[in-house]
Amino acid sequence: xxxxxxxxxxxxxRRLASRxxxxxxxxxxxxxxxxxRGAGGPAIEQPYDALAAGIAADSxxxxxxxxxxxxxxxxxxxxAFELVLSAAIGAGLRRWDAAxxxxxxxxxxxx
Amino acid sequence: xxxPEIERGDSIRHRALIAMISRIAxxxxxxxxxxxxxxxDFAGPVLGAxxxxxxxxxxxWSVPExxxxxxxxxxxxxxxxxxxxHGAVAVSGIDREVVDAVVKDYRTAPISPRLMxxxxxxxxxxxxxxxxxxxxxxxxxxxxxTLDELRDAAAVAAVFxxxxxxxxxxxxxxxxxxxxxxxxxxxxxxxxx
Numbered sequence: 001x002x003x004x005x006x007x008x009x010x011x012x013x014r015r016l017a018s019r020x021x022x023x024x025x026x027x028x029x030x031x032x033x034x035x036x037r038g039a040g041g042p043a044i045e046q047p048y049d050a051l052a053a054g055i056a057a058d059s060x061x062x063x064x065x066x067x068x069x070x071x072x073x074x075x076x077x078x079x080a081f082e083l084v085l086s087a088a089i090g091a092g093l094r095r096w097d098a099a100x101x102x103x104x105x106x107x108x109x110x111x
Numbered sequence: 112x113x114x115p116e117i118e119r120g121d122s123i124r125h126r127a128l129i130a131m132i133s134r135i136a137x138x139x140x141x142x143x144x145x146x147x148x149x150x151x152d153f154a155g156p157v158l159g160a161x162x163x164x165x166x167x168x169x170x171x172w173s174v175p176e177x178x179x180x181x182x183x184x185x186x187x188x189x190x191x192x193x194x195x196x197h198g199a200v201a202v203s204g205i206d207r208e209v210v211d212a213v214v215k216d217y218r219t220a221p222i223s224p225r226l227m228x229x230x231x232x233x234x235x236x237x238x239x240x241x242x243x244x245x246x247x248x249x250x251x252x253x254x255x256x257t258l259d260e261l262r263d264a265a266a267v268a269a270v271f272x273x274x275x276x277x278x279x280x281x282x283x284x285x286x287x288x289x290x291x292x293x294x295x296x297x298x299x300x301x302x303x304x
Contacts, residue, residue: 009266012161019157038276040241051280059279060189067113067280077116078150084114084280085154085273092273098240099232099265106248107258 013096020086026079034083038090047073052087059088112142113282117149125149136297138290142283143196143274144297159304162270167302171260174299175204176226179213180264181271183230186214187237190275192283199295228254232261233268
C-alpha cells in the first residue's frame, strides 16, 4: 500500500484548490468559473453552466448531451475532464469549508 | 464512460498498465482507477493524495468505518458505483447486513451512537451544507466523537462529495458484485494514490 501523506486535511484541501487554479489546459478564468459554480457560485456561460450546476446539484441527472456539449465547446476530452473535475471539486470544497467552520465553532465553544 | 479517452488511457504506458492490471486482477479495471491514470498533470494526483490520507491515514476511525462513510455519502448522492465499490471494502470489517442497512437508512441501522451521530453530521454536510453549524458538530461531540475524529470524517465526506459527482457525471460503468469484491481487494491492498 502506498504511504499516505500525513499532512493535515486543511493542507490537502488548500493544495487541491491551488491545483485547480494553477494547472490545466482550459482557460483559467473558465476553470475558476466552473469551480465557483460547483460551489454554488454565479452562473457562467453555456454550455458550461448547465453541466457545472448539474454536477453540483444532482450529478446523477447529468446527461450525455450536457457532457457532449462541453466536450464540443472545450475542444478536447482532457479539457472536458478538467471542467467536470473542477465542478465536482468546487462542490466538495464548499462542503469541506462548511464542516471546518462548524467544527471550529464547536471547538471554540467547548469548555 | 462519457469520455472514451479515459477508458482507453491517454498514453501507451497507461494503456499497457490498464491492460496489465486488468489481466492480473481478472476483471476489467474499474472506471475509478482509469480516471486516476488519466491527465495526471491536472488535479487527480492531488485529490488522490488527500483521499489516501482520509481513507488510510492515521484516524480514530477504522478503515472499514471510513469506507462505510464513503458508501453513505455515495447513497446520499445517488452514486451506485461508489455505493458498490466502498460497501464492498467496508464488509472487510463490518457485517454485510450492517453495511446494507446503513446505505438504506443509517438512522435505523444497528451502529454505535458515535457513528450514528457522525453520519448525521455528514448527511447535513452533504445535502444542505449551508445549514451546517456548530450545533451539528456539538451533537457529534456529545455522542463521544473527538474533534479530530469529526474532522477526519468530514474529510472522507469532502473527497467523496467530489468523487461521487464525477463518477456520476462521467457515467462510470457499474461492475458486477463479483467484480466489486475483486476490486475491493485491490483497494485494500493498494489504496488510493
